[in-house]
Amino acid sequence: MCGRFANNAKKKDIEKEFKIGKLNKVSFDARYNIAPSQMIDAVLESDAERILTQLKWGLIPRWAKDDSFASKTINARAETLSEKASFRDAFKSRRCIIPASGFYEWAKKGERAKQPFYFYLTDKDVFGFAGLYEEWLDKESGELIETCTIITTEANEVLEPVHDRMPVILKVADYDQWLDEKEKNTDRLQNLLVPFPAEEMASHAVSKAINSPSYDSPELIINSK
16 A cells, blocks of 8 residues: 655656646755645646646545545556546546655564555656546545545565555656546556666665654655664
């Protein structure tokens, strides 16, 4: 799964990596402890233009009765996107890329304690998770809420010692196809949702301070050993 990540990339690097054409309510503040239910940056495509906007992390399907659904859908398994009602339509028509600098997973250590690890790419300061997004109308308030989920796949060799799942990190060459509004062939899209090459990734143990969503500091990504 992917329950926490960081995005401390600079504005110019994000715009260059994802070929952003339009900005919509984004701040480019460095964040080191991004958690579910928070607003996160996401790259969408509309009329062939890349837009960087913000979505709420935790997808709410259009047919959901209330927003409690979001806590169950921070991640979507790549293997079942076409089967699950929560993600099927978005997989065909509402795909996004979520910029990140790294992400966290926890390894069980002893009976209760879990050691957090930070995972990142060895040659890039920013990369993109494959994501899906939805628009949900809150019938009580009339507010239209835009939400998203991060897609996960099987762990590669870097993740395996810590966790059996990892977020799908898209290759740059696949950005166009993933965001293409005209691409409806889910079999072709499914081929993109594979573990990222382990030889291009690294990890290290970090402080358990990451466990508190309210704590956000550059110290969180520093090797604790």
